[in-house]
Each structure stands twice: as structure tokens, then as C-alpha cells.
Amino acid sequence: MYAAERQQLLAERLQQDGRLAVIDLAEELDVSSETIRRDLAVLEREGVAQRVHGGAVATRALTILVPNLAQREIVHAEQKRRIAREAAALLPDAGGSVVLDAGTTVNELVDAFPLDRTLTVFTHAVPAAAKLITLPSITLHLLGGRVSGATAAAMGPTTIDSLADLRADVCFLATSAASTAHGLSTPDPDEAAVKRALVRSARTVVAVFDSSKFSLDHVFSFASYDDLDVVITDTDASEDDIKELRARGVEVVRA
Structure with a gap:
């Protein structure tokens, strides 16, 4: 899965669930925890997520991620x-x-x-x-x-x-x-x-x-x-x- 696909998937999960756990996502997507943290950092810069210990929570009820x-x-x-x-x-x-x-x-x-x-x-x-x-x-x-x-x-x-x-x-x-x-x-x-x-x-x-x-x-x-x-x-x-x-x-x- 490309980085853009992962990030869009994570944004959609945040919309649905309100929070994400790094360990669970790394295991599910078969990538390293550091890769998930980098993805969450991108979402945080976009205003979609707020990183917390062990994962991230949604910052808004409506998604605003606009991939190029x-x-x-x-x-x-x-x-x-x-x-x-x-x-x-x-x-x-x-x-x-x-x-x-x-x-x-x-x-x-x-x-x-x-x-x-x-x-x-x-x-x-x-x-x-x-x-x-x-x-x-x-x-x-x-x-x-x-x-x-x-x-x-x-x-x-x-x-x-x-x-x-x-x-x-x-x-x-x-x-x-x-x-x-x-x-x-x-x-x-x-x-x-x-x-x-x-x-x-x-x-x-x-x-x-x-x-x-x-x-x-x-x-x-x-x-x-x-x-x-x-x-x-x-x-x-x-x-x-x-x-x-x-x-x-x-x-x-x-x-």
C-alpha cells in the first residue's frame, strides 16, 4: 500500500472511530510502528488528527484531508x-x-x-x-x-x-x-x-x-x-x- 493510500485509510478510520492505535494499525497493515507514526504526523499537519500517546484522535467531526x-x-x-x-x-x-x-x-x-x-x-x-x-x-x-x-x-x-x-x-x-x-x-x-x-x-x-x-x-x-x-x-x-x-x-x- 502506498503512503497516500495508508493516510487516506487512516483519515477515514478517524472519521468512523474517532481514535487510532499505532500498534494495532502497524500489525493490521504490516508496516512498522514508525511508518504509522509518520502517517499520523502528516494527518496532524493537515488538521485531521491530534497525536496522543500510542496513537491519535480525531480533531474534527468532518474530514478535511485533500490528497494532491x-x-x-x-x-x-x-x-x-x-x-x-x-x-x-x-x-x-x-x-x-x-x-x-x-x-x-x-x-x-x-x-x-x-x-x-x-x-x-x-x-x-x-x-x-x-x-x-x-x-x-x-x-x-x-x-x-x-x-x-x-x-x-x-x-x-x-x-x-x-x-x-x-x-x-x-x-x-x-x-x-x-x-x-x-x-x-x-x-x-x-x-x-x-x-x-x-x-x-x-x-x-x-x-x-x-x-x-x-x-x-x-x-x-x-x-x-x-x-x-x-x-x-x-x-x-x-x-x-x-x-x-x-x-x-x-x-x-x-x-
Whole structure:
């Protein structure tokens, strides 16, 4: 397991349990106690944990850890590829329009785009745009704004204003967390504002995220389950989470 994966796992455990023990984690993850202490030091710097003798306790009820783009790309990579392949089946027919959110799962979806289908694509995500520009069948619109180093995506009033004029066929939406009470959420208020505009920009909203995002809450909610038409996740998603989505009228696809 990579360091970024361990740290995200520990942040999620803190969210669920409120405290962590170094010895137990070292044994469970088959690493040294010193490795776990270094991970907890990272979480403490991020404001997620407070180290105590023998472990750590949660400092806040809501997680705020935001791994950088390179870290997120390696976490749950196989699940993201499977989700992306299922999402590609929901791309509109030739001549249709798509809005793409920023995120590693959405980047995988771009890799699954059919090479010969003419589509108009709008995105604020620089990595997605860099891939799409190589496809001659795609008419690409890169939305402006201040580019965040954490997400490699534009955000701010310019981005939101650009999205306000759109009514695309499908929006593919990413998230850091998903729960019944808080919906889809993110630690960043500016990112949340852009995502709210993304939800309003298309007739059909498809959320793509792996099962590790369930039962997590970040500070800023940007969509309720009622705002979603389809959720594509992986087969590790619990039956309770799937039933809750379906009870809210959301179509669920497990990849």
C-alpha cells in the first residue's frame, strides 16, 4: 500500500472511530510502528488528527484531508478504470454534448472515450482537456478561471459564470465524499461552488466515484442524492448505500 493510500485509510478510520492505535494499525497493515507514526504526523499537519500517546484522535467531526492529484491517481486505480468503462456507455450519441468535472475517475473516463464519435465537451479540468485536445472528433471548450494546484482545475466566478450558460446532455460529476445526510461533499468551498454549477449545467447528472467515498462527509455539500440521475461505483459498495440511493430514485451501476 502506498503512503497516500495508508493516510487516506487512516483519515477515514478517524472519521468512523474517532481514535487510532499505532500498534494495532502497524500489525493490521504490516508496516512498522514508525511508518504509522509518520502517517499520523502528516494527518496532524493537515488538521485531521491530534497525536496522543500510542496513537491519535480525531480533531474534527468532518474530514478535511485533500490528497494532491498525483496521490489520488494511485488510490483505487483499478476500481476507477472499471467505473470509467461503465460511464463511457452513458456518453451521448454523435452530436451530443458533455460536461466533465475534475477528478481522477473522470480522467479515466476520458481515456475510454470512443475515438470516432463527434461530441462537444466542456470542462474546467486541465488534465482532461489535455487528453481531449488530441481527439479530432471532439469539439473542446476549456472553461476559464483560477487553476487550483490541488485539483488542476479552474474555479472561481469566471468558471461558474461559464457553466451558467450551458445545458448539456450529460454531466459526469466527481466527489470526495458521499452520505445520505450530507450528499456529495468536498473540503474546498470554491470547488463546491463550481460543482453546484456543474450539477445545474446538464439534463442528466452522472456521479462517478469508488465505494471508499461512501459514509464520508466533508465540510461543503454541493449536491444531494436527489440531484443525481445515475451513480456509477464499484462492487464493494454496501447494500445499504445502494438501497439508499435507489430509494431516492437514483439509478445505480456497480462496475
